[in-house]
Amino acid sequence: MSKEARPSWDSPMQFVLACVSYAVGLGNVWRFPYLCQMHGGGGFLIPYLLMLVLEGIPLFCMELAIGQKMRLGSIGAWTAISPYLGGLGIASVVTSMYLCLYYNVINAWSFWYLFHSFQSVLPWAECPINTNRTGYLEECEVASPTQYFFYRETLNISSSIDENGGIHMGQALCLLLAWIIVYLFIVRGVKSTGMVVYFTATFPYVVLIIYLIRGVTLHGAWNGVKYMFTPKLEQLANPQTWINAATQIFFSLGLGFGSLIAFASYNHHNNNFERQAVAVSLINSGTSVFASVVTFAIYGFKATFNYESCLERMRLLMLNTFDLSEETISAENVTEWIHHLNVTYPEKFASIASKIEDCSLQAELDTAVEGTGLAFIVYSEAIKNMPLSQLWSVLYFVMLLLLGMGSMLGNVTAIITPLGDIKFLSRTLSNETINGLVCLLCLLLGFGFTSRSGNYWFTIFNEYAATLSLLFIVFIEVVSVCYVYGLRRFEKDIEDMLGHRPNWYWKVMWAAISPLLLFSLFIFYIINYIQGGTPTYQAWDKNLGKSVVQEYPVYGQAFIALLLASSLSCVPLAALYAACRKKQRGTSLRQHAVNTVTSTV
C-alpha cells in the first residue's frame, strides 16, 4: 500500500524556529514584566528559573517526544498511547479552538493601531475637539487620549456586557485581514509554515534590540530599569509569587494545546528533540527577561515624563496663585516652595488645596499594568512622547503582530494536524480546503468579539477558556505517559529515537515533581475560583473615564461554566465512549491500537 509521505520540516532549524515563534508570544511582553514588578523585581527570577527547571523543560520535552514518536496530531497520538485517552487530544483541540477564536482579535487590534500610525499626528496623542471648538471631548478629558482611543475609537466599548451593539466595521476588517494572513501562512501545512517562521521568529528580536537601544537612551529610562532590578527579596516569602512563577512558565511555553505535538509530528524520527527542548525553553525565558528590560526602560521614561509634567503643573499653579515672577520657582524647588507658601499664606493656599497633586516618581513607577492595557495603552502613551513617534509606533506594532502571528501559527496547526490525520476528512477534501474551512469558521465566530460588548466576551475567554483546562490536560498527560503508557516503555522509545536513555533528571521530573506541581496548581486554581465568589470583570465607565468592577450576569457565569466543562469533560466522556465501544466490539479495539503503535516505527 503506498501512502502519501507525511510532510516534514525542511531542516531541524525550521522546527526549532517554529517552536520559538510559537512559545515566544505576547505573554512574554505583557505578562512577565508585570509579574516581575508585582513580585519583587529581580528577585522574581529565582522562582521563575526554578520552575523552568522543575516543570517547564521536562513537560516541553515530553510533548515533543510524544509528537515525534507517534507522528500524529494530538488526537491520534493520545489514542495511540491508550485508546481511552483520545479525549485528551480532543480536549486539546477544543482548547486550541477557543484560543484561536480570541487570540486573533488581539492581532486585529495590532493591525488597527499599525494602520493608524501612518498619520502626521498619532490619533492617540491628542483628544479630539468637541463640536463648538471650545475644548476637548468630555470622555477624553476625564480619561486620557490613549485610553479614549483604545476604548472609544478602537473598541467602541459599551458600558457593560449586557449592552450589545453593532459590529465595529474597522475591527471586522482587521480581523478578516488577520485570518487571511493566518490562512496564507498555513495553507500548505509545514511547507508554508516552515518558510514563514524564519521571519516571525527572528524579526521580533531585531525590533526588541532596536527598542532596547532607543529605550535606554530615553530620558529617565534608567529609573525604570533600576526599579526593576532592585530585588525585594521579602516577596519570596509570599506563596503567590511561587504560584505565579509556575503558572507563567506553564502558560508561556504553550503546553497542552497540542501545538508542540503537532509540530514535532513532522520531525524526522531521530531528531534530537531533547537538546532542542532545552534550547527553546531557555530562549523563551531569556526573551521574557529581555523584553522586561525594554518594558521597564519605557516605564521609566513614561514615569519620569509624568512626574516632570506634574512638577511643572504645580509650579505654574504656585506662580499663578501667588503672582510670583517666573524665575523664583524652578522644577527642583517646587516642593520646598509649596511648603513655604503653605506656611506663609495659609488662607490663600487653602483655596487651591484641591488642585495640589502629590508628585511622586515612586508612585508613577508603582502603577503596574498587564495585558492589553500595557500593550495598547501604556506603551502607546510612552511612544507618543518619543521624537519620531510614527516610526516607533510602526516598529512596535509590527513586533506585536509578529509575536501574535507566530503564536497563531502554532495554535492553528494544533487544530489542522489532527483534522488532517482523520482519514475520512483527508480523503474527501484537500488539505487546503480543510485549512480554509477552519479559518473561515474561526473568522465567523470571531466577529462576535468585534461587537460593542466584544471586549467583555474576550476577557471571559482570556481568563477562563485556556487556564484550568490546560492544567488538567497536562496533568493527565504526564500521569498517563508515566503510569498508563509506562515510564520504561517511554524510555525505550526515546532511546530508539535519540540513541540514549533519558537521564535521572528527566525521569524524576516526569514521574514525580511535575505531576505534583501541576496537581497543586490545579487545586489552587479551583480553591481560588470557589473563594473568589461571583466572578467579576472591569467595565469601562465613560462618565468617570475609568474601569469599574462589575459582576457577570447569570448567563455570563453559565457561559464560563460551559467553557470549562466543554474542554474538561472531553477526557472522561471519550474514555467512557471508548469503554462502551470496546464492550461492543470485543478485542478488535485493542488490536487496532497495537497496530497503530508498532506501525509508526
Place this chain on the structure above:
Amino acid sequence: MLAGALLLIFLSPLVAQDLCKDSKDGFKVRLSIKTALGNDAYEWNESEMFLFRSTVAYAMRKQTKQDTYDITNILVCNDTQRVSFVFVVTSPDDPANMIPKAEVEKAVRLNKHRINSAFLLSDMTLEFVGIPPTLEAPITYETQPWLIVFGVVIGAVAIGIVALLMSTASKKRRAKENAAGLSEEDEGIVKENGTALSGLGGREGVFNQAFSNDDRFTQL
C-alpha cells in the same frame, strides 16, 4: 485755575485706576514669557505694556469697526511680578463707561492669533483668564489614511494566496499527468509506510546511534 488744572491732571489717572480696580468687566491677563522663550525672553517693561494696550485697541477696532478706539481707552491695573494684570476697555465716546465683558471677549477671541504673534507667545503662554482658546479645527481626510494602508496590505495578501493556490493546483495537475504516463515506474520507488525515510530524497539513510558498532560494548 491752576489748582483746578493740577487737580484734573492728578485725578484722571486716579479715576482711571478706580475704574479699572472696581470694574467687573475687566479681564485678568497672564504672560509666561520665560517659559515660552527661555533664553530669548524679553524684559517686560512699559513699552511692552504699551504694545499690549495697542493690540487690544486694535482688536476692539476690528470687532466694532469703529476707528475711534485709542490706547487711552485701555486701562491697566494690578500689575504683578508674575507678569499678570487686569485691563478694562472704556468706550471712546464716554471714558467713564466701560465696554461690557462679552464684547471684549468676542474681540479678543477673533484676534487672539494676532495678539499672540505680537508677543511671540501662544495660547498657552498668553492667557486671558476666562476666555478659552479657540482650538484648531481637526484635520478631516477624504479617505481615512488607515483604509489606504489596509487596502494595500489586504491586496498584497490576496494576491499571495491566489498565487499559492494556483501553484498548488498546477503542481497537482502536473503530478496527475506524470502519474498517468509513468505508472509502470512506480514499483521501483520504495515507499516505507510513508515515514521520514521517504522524505530524505534517496539518501543512504540516517545514522542511528542505537545500532552503531560502539566499541565500549564489544570490549571485554
